[in-house]
Amino acid sequence: MQKTTKKALITGITGQDGAYLAQLLLEKGYEVTGTYRRTSSVNFWRIEELGIQAHPNLRLVEYDLTDLSSSIRLIQSAEPDEVYNLAAQSFVGVSFEQPVATASITGLGAVHLLEAIRIVNPKARFYQASTSEMFGKVQAIPQVEDTPFYPRSPYGVAKLYAHWMTVNYRESYGIFGSSGILFNHESPLRGREFVTRKITDSVAKIVLNKLDVLELGNLDAKRDWGYAKEYVEGMWRILQAEQPDTFILATNRTETVRDFVTMAFKGAGIDIEYTGKGEAETGHCARTGKLLVRISPKFYRPAEVELLIGDPGKALRELGWAPTTTLEQLCQMMVEADMRRNEQGFSF
Numbered sequence: 214m215q216k217t218t219k220k221a222l223i224t225g226i227t228g229q230d231g232a233y234l235a236q237l238l239l240e241k242g243y244e245v246t247g248t249y250r251r252t253s254s255v256n257f258w259r260i261e262e263l264g265i266q267a268h269p270n271l272r273l274v275e276y277d278l279t280d281l282s283s284s285i286r287l288i289q290s291a292e293p294d295e296v297y298n299l300a301a302q303s304f305v306g307v308s309f310e311q312p313v314a315t316a317s318i319t320g321l322g323a324v325h326l327l328e329a330i331r332i333v334n335p336k337a338r339f340y341q342a343s344t345s346e347m348f349g350k351v352q353a354i355p356q357v358e359d360t361p362f363y364p365r366s367p368y369g370v371a372k373l374y375a376h377w378m379t380v381n382y383r384e385s386y387g388i389f390g391s392s393g394i395l396f397n398h399e400s401p402l403r404g405r406e407f408v409t410r411k412i413t414d415s416v417a418k419i420v421l422n423k424l425d426v427l428e429l430g431n432l433d434a435k436r437d438w439g440y441a442k443e444y445v446e447g448m449w450r451i452l453q454a455e456q457p458d459t460f461i462l463a464t465n466r467t468e469t470v471r472d473f474v475t476m477a478f479k480g481a482g483i484d485i486e487y488t489g490k491g492e493a494e495t496g497h498c499a500r501t502g503k504l505l506v507r508i509s510p511k512f513y514r515p516a517e518v519e520l521l522i523g524d525p526g527k528a529l530r531e532l533g534w535a536p537t538t539t540l541e542q543l544c545q546m547m548v549e550a551d552m553r554r555n556e557q558g559f560s561f
């Protein structure tokens with residue numbers, strides 16, 4: 214592989230996508246600056262699991278993207294050719310409880326970086342992590358780049374603002390600002406607050422007798438789930454394009470949360486059967502009848518996104534990007550990782 218001498222800045226390096234993207238860029242020869250937020254317990258387990266935390270071309274810096282002057286100093290010191298804005302308050306459920314913080318971090322944070330680029334180095338390329346949550350109450354099936362947006366959560370609204378500001382800086386100041394509208398993307402590095410990882414971690418715990426029952430919210434929600442490691446390759450390709458633009462990354466397949474639960478238990482050798490409807494629905498082991506899944510209203514959201522399915526045709530045509538990992542393979546990979554972690558007595 215031809216090595217590059219470019220410099221990249223990744224905000225949110227402690228997250229799933231930040232870790233995978235850092236790994237990819239380091240393999241390509243980039244010098245990477247990765248930012249993390251000061252919290253009481255900064256967590257580097259993902260970059261440690263990928264074995265890149267001590268890479269000589271990786272520099273970790275503390276940064277708060279709600280602060281404009283820090284953003285300016287960050288662009289000055291990192292001197293990036295490419296900026297990937299992956300930092301966010303990214304949990305949809307939490308955004309209903311913390312709408313203002315979500316707006317500030319997820320929405321305004323992107324503008325701080327855009328302003329810093331405009332002031333310090335307008336030639337730096339900017340990638341904004343946009344999301345299928347912007348389609349929310351979907352206006353077309355499947356969703357494509359020009360499907361009208363209709364966000365259904367404070368998170369979706371904040372991301373839509375950041376998305377349009379990226380377009381606006383592109384059109385107003387000629388900044389190479391691109392948006393990847395990524396549909397759900399999962400992996401063994403996914404946080405346990407998200408439903409797929411919650412499910413695979415719980416399946417492992419149930420099999421190992423560390424948990425009794427898996428409690429979930431809306432099992433009917435349908436999502437287009439892909440493999441995060443492939444999606445960060447798409448992010449990189451988006452910034453290598455000749456022109457800044459907006460691209461959907463998705464698999465064009467949608468399944469319910471219930472289907473994912475069935476798949477995950479199957480991956481651990483358990484067939485599950487469901488009875489009842491709505492809040493009374495339960496899932497049982499087909500062989501023993503043991504209760505495995507029940508509904509808890511506390512996991513319902515005030516407004517739900519019922520169905521997402523994206524058409525990644527433009528990314529295939531213009532970037533040569535296409536996902537290859539099936540949902541069954543992805544689910545199996547996650548179940549195996551969680552079995553291993555729980556057997557070893559730790560799980561993040």
Ligand SMILES: C[C@H]1O[C@H](OP(=O)(O)OP(=O)(O)OC[C@H]2O[C@@H](n3cnc4c(=O)[nH]c(N)nc43)[C@H](O)[C@@H]2O)[C@@H](O)[C@@H](O)C1=O
Nearest residue numbers: 303305344345396397406407408409429430431434470512
């Ligand atoms: C693309 C997009 O993808 C993600 O957003 P999300 O789709 O909200 O992801 P999730 O895994 O939290 O929920 C998926 C579905 O699953 C339902 N669901 C049922 N029961 C539980 C449950 O117990 N926990 C959770 N978390 N969800 C549940 C829940 O109601 C929803 O319908 C983020 O990365 C976001 O940052 C992003 O941009």
